[in-house]
Amino acid sequence: MVHTEVGGAALNHYETNRENWYTLGASEVIGALKSDSSSGLPAAEAARRLARHGENRLTEAKKKSPLRLLLQQFENTMVLVLLGATAISFFLGHVVDALAIVAIIILNGLLGFVQEYRAEKSLDALKRLSAPTSRVIRDGEPRTIPARELVPGDLLLLESGDRVPADGRLIEASGLEAEESALTGESLPVRKSPEVLSGEHLPTGDRRNLIFAGTTVTRGRGTAVVTATGMGTEMGRIAGLIEEAEEGETPLQKRLDHLGRWIVVVCLAVCGVVVGLGIMRDELILDMFLAGVSLAVAAIPEGLAAVVTVALALGVQRMARGRAIIRRLPAVETLGCATVICSDKTGTLTKNEMTVRQVYLGGRLLNVSGEGYRPFGSFTTAVPAAAGGREITPASDPDLTRLLSAAVLSSNARLVRGKRGDWEISGDPSEGALVVAAQKGGFTPQGLDREYRRVGELPFESERLRMTVIYRRAGADQLGSASGQEWTAFSKGAPDVILGLCASEWREGKLRPLTEERRHEILEKNQEMAGRALRVLAVAFRHLPTFSHQDGPDKVETELTFCGLMGMIDPPRPEAIRAIEKCKQAGLMTVMITGDHLATARAIARELGLLPEGSRSLTGADLERLTDDELREIAPNVTVYARVSPEHKLRIVRALKRNGHVAAMTGDGVNDAPALKEADIGVAMGKTGTDVTKEASSMILADDNFATIVRAVEEGRGIYDNIRKFIRFLLSCNIGEVLTMLLASLAGLPLPLLPIQILWVNLATDSLPAMALGIDPPDPDVMRRPPRAPNESVFSRGLGLRIAYVGTVIGLVTVAVFAYELLLGSGLERARTLAFAALVICQLVHAFDCRSERRMILETNLFGNLYLVAAVAVSTIMLLAVLYVPGLQVVFRTVSMTAADWLVVGAGVGAGGLLVTVPRMIRRPS
Numbered sequence: 001m002v003h004t005e006v007g008g009a010a011l012n013h014y015e016t017n018r019e020n021w022y023t024l025g026a027s028e029v030i031g032a033l034k035s036d037s038s039s040g041l042p043a044a045e046a047a048r049r050l051a052r053h054g055e056n057r058l059t060e061a062k063k064k065s066p067l068r069l070l071l072q073q074f075e076n077t078m079v080l081v082l083l084g085a086t087a088i089s090f091f092l093g094h095v096v097d098a099l100a101i102v103a104i105i106i107l108n109g110l111l112g113f114v115q116e117y118r119a120e121k122s123l124d125a126l127k128r129l130s131a132p133t134s135r136v137i138r139d140g141e142p143r144t145i146p147a148r149e150l151v152p153g154d155l156l157l158l159e160s161g162d163r164v165p166a167d168g169r170l171i172e173a174s175g176l177e178a179e180e181s182a183l184t185g186e187s188l189p190v191r192k193s194p195e196v197l198s199g200e201h202l203p204t205g206d207r208r209n210l211i212f213a214g215t216t217v218t219r220g221r222g223t224a225v226v227t228a229t230g231m232g233t234e235m236g237r238i239a240g241l242i243e244e245a246e247e248g249e250t251p252l253q254k255r256l257d258h259l260g261r262w263i264v265v266v267c268l269a270v271c272g273v274v275v276g277l278g279i280m281r282d283e284l285i286l287d288m289f290l291a292g293v294s295l296a297v298a299a300i301p302e303g304l305a306a307v308v309t310v311a312l313a314l315g316v317q318r319m320a321r322g323r324a325i326i327r328r329l330p331a332v333e334t335l336g337c338a339t340v341i342c343s344d345k346t347g348t349l350t351k352n353e354m355t356v357r358q359v360y361l362g363g364r365l366l367n368v369s370g371e372g373y374r375p376f377g378s379f380t381t382a383v384p385a386a387a388g389g390r391e392i393t394p395a396s397d398p399d400l401t402r403l404l405s406a407a408v409l410s411s412n413a414r415l416v417r418g419k420r421g422d423w424e425i426s427g428d429p430s431e432g433a434l435v436v437a438a439q440k441g442g443f444t445p446q447g448l449d450r451e452y453r454r455v456g457e458l459p460f461e462s463e464r465l466r467m468t469v470i471y472r473r474a475g476a477d478q479l480g481s482a483s484g485q486e487w488t489a490f491s492k493g494a495p496d497v498i499l500g501l502c503a504s505e506w507r508e509g510k511l512r513p514l515t516e517e518r519r520h521e522i523l524e525k526n527q528e529m530a531g532r533a534l535r536v537l538a539v540a541f542r543h544l545p546t547f548s549h550q551d552g553p554d555k556v557e558t559e560l561t562f563c564g565l566m567g568m569i570d571p572p573r574p575e576a577i578r579a580i581e582k583c584k585q586a587g588l589m590t591v592m593i594t595g596d597h598l599a600t601a602r603a604i605a606r607e608l609g610l611l612p613e614g615s616r617s618l619t620g621a622d623l624e625r626l627t628d629d630e631l632r633e634i635a636p637n638v639t640v641y642a643r644v645s646p647e648h649k650l651r652i653v654r655a656l657k658r659n660g661h662v663a664a665m666t667g668d669g670v671n672d673a674p675a676l677k678e679a680d681i682g683v684a685m686g687k688t689g690t691d692v693t694k695e696a697s698s699m700i701l702a703d704d705n706f707a708t709i710v711r712a713v714e715e716g717r718g719i720y721d722n723i724r725k726f727i728r729f730l731l732s733c734n735i736g737e738v739l740t741m742l743l744a745s746l747a748g749l750p751l752p753l754l755p756i757q758i759l760w761v762n763l764a765t766d767s768l769p770a771m772a773l774g775i776d777p778p779d780p781d782v783m784r785r786p787p788r789a790p791n792e793s794v795f796s797r798g799l800g801l802r803i804a805y806v807g808t809v810i811g812l813v814t815v816a817v818f819a820y821e822l823l824l825g826s827g828l829e830r831a832r833t834l835a836f837a838a839l840v841i842c843q844l845v846h847a848f849d850c851r852s853e854r855r856m857i858l859e860t861n862l863f864g865n866l867y868l869v870a871a872v873a874v875s876t877i878m879l880l881a882v883l884y885v886p887g888l889q890v891v892f893r894t895v896s897m898t899a900a901d902w903l904v905v906g907a908g909v910g911a912g913g914l915l916v917t918v919p920r921m922i923r924r925p926s
Contacts, residue, residue, distance in 0.1 A: 020200075021169045021210060021227050022169070022196075022197045022202060022207045022208075022209050022210050023196065023197060023198060023199075024169070024196065025196050026169065026170070026171045026194055026225075029169045029225055029227065030171070030225055033152055033153040033225060033226075033227065034153060035153035035154070035155065035225055036155075037155070037171060037225075038137075038140065039137065039138075039139060039140035040136060040137035040138045040139070040140070040153075040154060040155035041138055041151070041153050041154055041155075042138070042139055043138050043139055045153075046138060046149075046151050046153075046154065049151035049152065049153065050149055050151050053151055053152065053229060053230070053232075054230060055148040055149070055229075055230065056147055056148050056149065056150040056151070056165065056166055056229035056230050057148050057230055058230060058231060058235070058236055058239045132146065132147055133145065133146055133147055133165075134146075134147045134150055134156060134165040134166075135156070135157040135158075136150070136154045136155055136156055136157065137154075137155040137157065137223075138154070138155075142157060147165035147166070150165055150166045150226055150229050151226065151229060152226050152227060152228065152229060153225065153226060154166075154225070154226040155171075155223060155224075155225055155226075156168050156211075156223065156224045156225070156226055157221075157223055158176070158211065158217050158221060158222045158223070158224060159217060159220075159221040159222075160217055160218060160219050160220060160221070162216070162217045163214070163215075163216055164178065164211050164212060164213055164214065164215045164216070164217065165213060166213050166226045166227075166228065166229045166233060167210065167211065167212050167213055167226070167227050167228040167229075167232070167233040167234060168210065168211050168224030168225055168226045168227050168228075169194075169209060169210055169224060169225050169227050170192055170193070170194040170209050170210070170211060170222055170223070170224045171194055171222075171223045171224060171225055172194060172222055172223040173192050173193055173194050173220065173221075173222035173223075174220050174221050174222065174461065175219055175220030175221070175459060175460060175461040176191070176192040176193075176217065176219065176220035176221060176222040177189040177190060177191050177192060177217070177218045177219040177220055178190050178192055178211060178212075178215045178216065178217055178218060179215060179216045179217075179218045180204075180205065180212065180215045181346060181595075183204065183212055183214060183215055183234060183235070183238075184203075184204050184205035184595040184645075188354075188429065188430065188535070189218045189219065189428075190205065190208065191208065192208055192209065192211065192220075192222065193208055193209060194209050194222075195208075195209060196209070197209055201621070201624050203595075203620045203621070203643045203644070203645060204234060204645050205595050205643060206643070210227075211224050212233065212234045212235065213228075213229075213233040213234065213235045213236075214233075214234075214235045218428075219428075219460070220461070238673060238674060263731075267734075267738065270738050270742055271738070273742060273745075274738075274741045274742050274745050277745040277746065278745060278751070281745075281748065314774070314775050315332045315715055315716070315718075315719045316332060318715060319332065319711075319712055319715050322708060322711050322712070322715075323701060323702040323703040323705065323708050324699055324700075324701055324702070324708050324709070324711070324712045324715075325686065325699065325700040325701075325702055326698070326699050327697060327698055327699060327700065328698045331681050331698035331699055332712075332715065332716050332719055333716055333719055333720050333723065334662065334680050334681045334698070334716070335664060335681050335683075335699065335709075335712050335713055335715075335716040336713060336715070336716020336717040336718070336719060336720045337662050337716070337717075337720060337787060337788055337792075338588065338662045338663070338664045338680065338681065338713060338716075338787065339587075339588065339589060339660075339661045339662050339663075339787045340588065340589040340590070340591060340656055340661045340662070340663050340664070341583065341588060341589070341590050341591070341663075341664045341665075341666065341683075341709060342591045342593050342649075342652065342653060342656070342663060342664065342665045342666065342675070342679070343590065343591065343592055343593065343665075343666040343667075343706060343709075344592075344593060344594060344666055344667040344668060344672060345570075345592050345593075345594035345596060345601060345604060346570060346594065346595075346596070346668075347668055347685060347704055348576075348666050348667070348668065348685060348704065348706055349572055349573065349576045349592060349604065349608060349706055350570045350571060350572050350573060350576075350604060351371060351372045351570065351571055351572075351573055352570060353371075353372035353373050353425075353429070353433075353570065353571070354429045354430055354432065354433035354535075354568050354569070354570055355368075355370070355371060355372060355373075355433055355436070355437075355568055355569065355570070355571045356368050356433050356434065356436070356437035356566050356567065356568045357534060357567055357568060357569055357571070358382065358529060358532075358534060358566075358567040359379070359400075359403060359437070359564055359565065359566050359567070360522070360525045360526075360529070360564055360565040360567075361399045361400065361402075361403050361506075361507075361563060361564030361565070362399040362505075362506070362507040362508060362564070363507065363521070364381065364399075365381075365382040365525070366379045366380065366381060366382060366392060366400070367379070367380050367381075367382045367389060368437055368440065370436075370440055371571050371574065372423070372571070373415060373422075373423040373424060373425055373432065373436055374423050374436075375415060375423065375436055375439035375440055376440065377437075377440040378391050378392075378440070379391065379392040379394060379400065379440070379441065380392065394441030394442060394443070395441070395442055398508070398509030399506060399507060399508065399509065399563075399564070400441065401441075401443075402506050402541075402563050403506075403539055403563045403564040403566070404437065404438040404441045404443045405438070405443050405448060406490045406492075406539045406540070406541050406563050407434040407435075407437065407438050407492065407539050407563075407566060408434065408435055408438040408443055408444070408445055408448055409448055409452060409469060409471060409490040410434075410467065410468065410469050410490035410491055410492040410539060411427075411428075411431035411432075411434050411435055411445075411469075411492070412427050412428070412431060412469075413425055413426060413427030413428055413429075413431035413432040413434075413435050414426045414427060414432075414435065414445060415432065415435050415436055415439060415444075423436075430535065430537065430568065433566075433568040434492070434537070434539075434566060434568075437566065437568075451473070452471035452472070452473065452488070453471060453472050453473075454469060454470070454471055455470050455471060455472050455487070455547065455549075456469070456470040456547065456549055456551075457469050457470065458470075458552075458553055458556060458557065460493070464493070464497070464553070465493050465494040465497045466491055466492065466493025466494065466497050466498060466501075466557070467491070467492065467493060468489050468490065468491040468553070468556055468557055469489070469490050470487060470488070470489045470490075470544070470547055470556065471487065471488050471489075471490070472486055472487050472547075473486050473487075473488070487543070487544035487545075487546070487547040488541060488542070488543050488544065489541060489542045489544055489556050489557070489560075490539070490540075490541045491539070491540045491541065491542075491557060491560060492537050492538065492539045492540075493537065493538060494537075494538070495522070495523070495526040495536055495537070495538040495565060496523065496526070497538075498538035498539075498540050498560070498562070499514075499519060499522060499523065499538060499562060501540070501557050501558060501559075501560045502514050502540055502559075502560045502561060502562040503559045503560065503561075504559075504560075504561045504562070505518060505561065505562045506541075506561050506562065506563050511561060514562060522562070522565070525565060526538075526565055529565065529567040530567075530599075531599070532567070532603055533569060533597075533599045533600040533601075533602070533603030533604070534567030534568060534569050534603075535567065535568050535569065536565050536566070536567045536568075537565070537566050537568075538562065538563075538564070538565055538566075539563045539564055539565075539566060540560040540561055540562050540563055541560065541561055541563060542556070542557075542558075542559060542560045542561060544556065569600070569603070569604070570604075571604075571607075572604055572607050572608050573705065573706060573707070575705060575706070575707040576608060576705075576706040576707060577607070577608055577609060578707065579706050579707040579709070579710040580608055580609055580610060580706075581609060582710050582783060583710060583713075584609075585783060585784055586710075586713065586783045586784070586785070586786070586787070587785070587786030587787050588713065588787060589636075589639075589661075590610060590639070591610075591638065591639055591640070591641070591652075591656075592604070592605055592608075592610055592639065592640045592641065593641045593644055593649055593652060593675075594640075594641070594642055594644070595642075595643060595644060596642060596643070597642060597643060598617060598619050598640075598642040598643065600642075601617070601640050601641075601642040602617055602640055602642075605617075605639065605640045610639050610640065611639060611640065612639070614637060615637055615638065615639040615640075616634065616637050616638045616639070616640075617638065617639070617640040617641070617642065618638050618640070618641050618642075619641070619642050619643045619644075620641075620642070620643040620644040620645055620648050621643070623641070623644065623648045623651060623652075628651065628654075628655065631651060631652070631655045632655045632658045632659060635652065635655040635656050635659060636656075636659055636661075649665075649672065649674070649675035650674050650675050650678055652675070653665055653675050653678050653679050654678065657679075657680070660789075662680045662681075662787070663679045663680050663681075664679060664680065664681045664682075664683055664709070665678075665679035665681075665682050665683065666682075666683040666684075666685070666701075666706070666709065667682075667683075667684065667685070667693055668684065668685035668693055668704070672684075672693050673693050673696040674696070676693060676696045676697050676698075677696040677697075681698045681699060682696055682697035682698050682699070683697060683698070683699045683700075683701060683709055684696070684697035684699070684700045684701070685700075685701055685704040686700045686701050686702040686703070686704060687702070687703070687704045699712065710783075713783075714778070714782060714783050715778075717778065717782045717783070717785075718777075718778025718779075718782055720788075721776075721778060721779065721782065721853075722773060722774050722775065722776050722778075723774070723794075724794065724799060724853070725773045725774075725776060725850045725851065725853075726770045726771075726773040726774050726850070727794060727799075727803075728799060728802065728803055728806075728850050728853075729769065729770055729773055729843075729846060729847055729850040730770055731803045731807065732802075732803045732806040732807045732810065732843075732846060732850075733761075733765055733807070733810065733843045733846065734762075734807070735803065735804060735806075735807025735808070735810070735811070736806075736807045736808075736809075736810025736811045736814065736839065736842065736843065737753075737758060737761060737762070737810075737811075737839065738807075738811070739807060739808060739810075739811025739812075739815075740752055740753060740810075740811045740814040740815055740818075740835070740839060741753065741758075742811075743811055743812070743815045744815050744818065747815070747819070749815070749818070749819060749822070750822075750828060752814065752815060752818040752831070752832060752835045753832060753835060753836060753839070754832065754892075754893055756891070756892055756893070757832070757836050757892055757893070757894075760882065760892060761836070761839055761840060761843070764840060764875045764878050764879065765840060765843040765844065765847075765875060768870075768871035768872075768874055768875060769843075769844065769847040769868060769871045769872055769875060770847075771867075771871065772847075772865060772867040772868035772870070772871040772872075773847065773850055773851070773865075773868060775865075775867055776851055776864075776865050776868070777864060777865065779852070779854075797853070799853070805916075805919075806846060806849075806916055809842075809912045809915045809916055810839065810842045810843065810846070810912065812912070812915075813838055813839075813842055813908045813909065813911065813912040814835050814838050814839045814842070814908075815835070816908055816911075817834050817835050817838040817904060817905060817908040818831050818832070818834065818835035818838075820904065820908075821834050821835075821904070829893060829894075829895055830895050830901075832893065832894075833883065833894045833895050833897060833901075834897065834901055834904060834905055836882075836892075836894065837879065837883065837897060837901075837905050838905045838908050838909060840875070840879050841879075841905060841909050842908075842909055842912055844872050844875055844876065845857075845909060845913065846916075847868060847871075847872060848860070848862060848868070848872075849916065851864070851865065851868070856917060856920060856921070857917070882894055883895075883896060883897055884896055
C-alpha cells in the first residue's frame with residue numbers, strides 16, 4: 001500500500017498538469033497526487049480540491065451574444081451597398097423595389113445568424129460526452145458520486161460499459177480494454193495495462209497505462225487514480241483547440257465583398273461623370289440628379305445577393321437528396337474550389353467493419369472475398385493475380401471446415417440483421433470478423449450450437465493474449481472427436497502465444513505432430529500477413545477427456561492442435577476507391593490522416609490508390625520533430641499521416657492552407673473537431689460522427705460515404721460556374737446601361753433613357769433571367785478540370801474583359817439605335833422607345849450566351865435550361881406590355897413600335913451579336 005499524508009496540502013500546477021504520467025510507476029503517481037492506493041481521498045480533502053480546481057466539466061469560453069452575431073451579418077460591403085440601394089429606391093418612390101432589397105438583406109442575415117449560432121454549440125456537445133456519475137473509493141469505501149465532483153487524486157473504479165469520466169493513471173487492470181476511436185481515431189479497442197511506459201511525447205493512442213475522459217470501457221475492469229479533470233483532460237484540451245481554431249471567411253464571401261467594393265467605386269464614378277456632363281450642357285440639375293440616382297440603382301446589382309442565395313439554397317437541396325447535409329450555405333461553393341481533402345481513415349475511407357482477408361491453414365494461403373459484415377464471399381487459393389485463384393468449397397475441405405468451425409465456437413460475437421436490413425455485429429469487431437468469415441463458408445453459430453453446448457469459458461485477458469471456450473457434444477461430433485471425448489476446447493489469440501501451446505497440427509484432415517520446422521514456417525507466415533497490415537489471430541482446439549469448472553488454463557490450454565491463422569483488416573470502401581480516382585482526374589489531392597499504425601495506414605492507402613510515386617508518409621512522432629516551416633515545405637507531398645493527435649491534425653491543415661490550398665477535412669471523432677473547424681470546410685460523418693464533430697462542421701455526410709464528398713465537390717464546382725454565369729450576365733447588362741448614358745452624354749446627345757425606363761430595365765432583366773442562370777445544369781467536363789486557384793478572382797480567366805467588352809457592345813448598339821432615330825427625325829420619344837427596346841433585347845439574347853464560357857451560343861442546347869427559356873419569355877412579354885399597353889405607355893413614356901422600328905432594333909442587335917461572336921471564333925483554338 002502506498003500512503004501519503006493529504007492533510008490540507010494543495011496540489012501545485014505541476015502535479016495536476018503533467019504530460020508524462022505514463023512514465024511514472026503507480027506508486028509515484030499516487031505519491032505525487034497525495035492520495036492513497038487503498039482508501040483513496042478523505043471526503044474533506046476531496047471537497048477542498050473541488051473548491052480549488054473546480055468541477056469536472058468543460059468550461060465555456062465567452063461567447064458572442066445572439067444580438068452581436070446577428071449584427072455581424074450586416075457588416076460586409078455588399079450589405080452596405082444594398083442598404084444604399086434601398087434608401088435610393090425609397091427616395092424615388094419605388095417602394096416595391098426597396099422592400100425586395102430589404103427582404104434580401106434580412107434573408108441573408110438570418111441565414112448567416114442561424115448557421116453561426118449552431119456552430120457555437122460545439123462545446124455543448126462536448127459536455128454531453130461527460131459521464132453523469134462515477135464510482136470512486138473515498139475514506140476507504142466505494143461510493144457513487146456525480147462525475148462533476150471528481151478531483152485529481154480520486155481512486156476511480158472502472159468496468160465494462162463504463163464511460164470514463166476523467167483522465168487517470170491505471171493502478172490495476174484485469175483484461176481492461178477501452179474504445180478510444182473518438183479520441184485517437186484507432187479503429188480497434190485498446191488493451192490497457194498499468195505497466196510503466198517510456199519515451200517522450202508518446203502519442204495518446206500508445207499511452208496504454210492511461211485512461212481518458214469521454215472514452216468507453218469495452219472489456220474487463222480496473223482501478224485508476226484521477227490525474228486530470230475538466231479542461232485539464234485530453235477532452236478538455238480538444239475543447240480549447242476548438243476555441244482557438246479560426247473560422248475565417250469563405251472564398252465566395254471574400255470574392256463577393258471584393259466585387260461589392262469594385263462595383264461601388266466604378267458605378268459612383270461613372271454616374272458622377274454622367275451627371276456632371278449633363279449639368280455642363282445646361283440640363284436641369286434635378287433631372288440629372290434623378291437620372292444619376294436611377295443609373296446607380298440599375299448599375300448596382302442588388303439581385304446579386306439574392307441569386308447567390310438562391311443558387312446555393314437549391315444546391316443545398318440537391319446535395320441533401322444526395323446524402324450531403326450543408327450547415328452553412330457558402331460551404332457549397334467552398335467545397336467546389338477545394339484543392340485537398342484530408343480524410344480520416346476509419347469509417348470514412350474504410351467501412352469500419354473488420355473483415356477477414358486471408359487464412360493460412362495446412363501449409364496453404366487462401367484469400368477471402370467479400371467486404372464488411374455481409375456474409376457473402378468465397379475462398380480461393382492465393383496465387384499471382386494474373387493466374388487466378390482456384391475456388392475452395394469449405395464443406396469439402398476438412399482443414400477449412402475445422403478452422404472456420406473452431407473460429408466461430410471460440411467467439412462470443414453474433415451477426416445480426418439491422419432494422420434497415422443491413423448486417424451488424426453484436427460483440428467484439430474482431431470476433432465478428434471471424435464469425436462473418438465462417439458464415440461465408442456455411443458455418444453459423446446457430447448451426448453449430450445444435451452440435452455443441454457451451455459449458456465454460458476462459459476469458460481473454462491482456463496478460464494471456466488468448467481466450468478459450470469449452471463445449472460438450474450435444475450429438476455426433478462433426479469435427480471427428482474420438483469416442484468418449486465429450487468435451488472440446490476452442491482457443492484463439494496471438495499467434496506466437498497460441499502456437500507455443502500447441503503440440504500438433506490439423507492438416508489434410510488428420511492430427512499431425514507440430515515440428516519445429518512447421519512452427520518456424522507458421523511464424524514466418526504470420527509475419528508476412530502482419531506486414532500486409534493484417535491483424536492476425538491463431539485458432540486451435542483440444543479434445544478433453546474430462547472437464548470441471550475449476551479447471552484452469554494449465555489443464556485446458558495445453559497440448560492444443562493448431563488449426564490455422566486468420567488475417568483481418570478494416571477494408572477500404574469500394575466506392576471510395578472510385579471516388580479517389582475521380583479526385584485525381586479533378587486535380588484534387590486526397591490525404592489520409594489516422595490514429596492507426598503506419599503499416600495499417602499504408603496498406604489501406606495502397607488499396608485506395610493514395611500512395612503515388614514521390615509521395616511520403618509521416619507519423620505523429622515525425623511531426624513532433626518538424627517545425628511548422630518544415631512541415632509546410634513537405635506537406636504537399638505527404639498523402640498518409642498515421643498515429644496523429646488532435647494538435648497534429650491542426651498543424652497539417654494549417655500547413656496545407658499556408659501552401660495556398662483550400663482544405664476540406666473529414667472526420668467522425670472528437671479528435672477531428674478542431675481540424676474541421678480550422679479547415680476551409682469541415683465534413684462530419686452523420687452516422688458514426690460525434691455531436692462535437694457535427695457541430696464544428698460545415699457539412700455532414702448522412703451516409704458516411706467518401707464518395708458523397710466527391711459528388712458534393714462536383715455540385716460545388718457547378719454552382720460556382722453558375723455564379724460566374726449570372727455575374728457575367730448582370731454586370732455586362734449593367735455596364736451596357738451605364739455606358740448607354742455615358743456615351744450619349746459624351747456625344748452631346750439627350751438622355752437616351754428616362755429614369756423610370758432605367759429602373760424598368762433593371763427589374764425586367766436582372767431578376768428572372770439571372771435567377772434562371774443560377775440553376776443552369778453543370779458542364780459535362782466539370783470534374784475533368786483542375787481546381788481553380790484558391791485566391792482566384794471572380795473575374796479571372798478573361799471574365800472581366802469579356803464582361804467589359806460585351807457591356808460596351810450593348811451600350812454602343814443602344815446609343816447607335818438612339819442616334820440613328822434622332823438623325824431620321826423620328827422624335828425624342830420614339831428614339832428613346834427604340835433604344836429602350838434594343839437595350840432589353842440585347843440583354844435577353846446575352847442571357848443565352850452566358851450559359852457557357854467555352855462554347856458559342858448556337859453550340860449550346862438553347863432548351864437545355866427551360867427555366868431560362870421561361871424567364872426570357874416573361875421578360876419579353878413585359879417589354880411588349882410597356883410598348884403597346886396604353887396605360888403603361890403613359891407611365892414609361894413609350895410609343896407603339898412599327899415593323900420598320902423592329903427592323904432597326906433587329907439590325908442593331910444582330911450587329912452586336914456579330915461583334916461578340918466573331919472575336920471569339922477568331923481566338924478559338926483549331
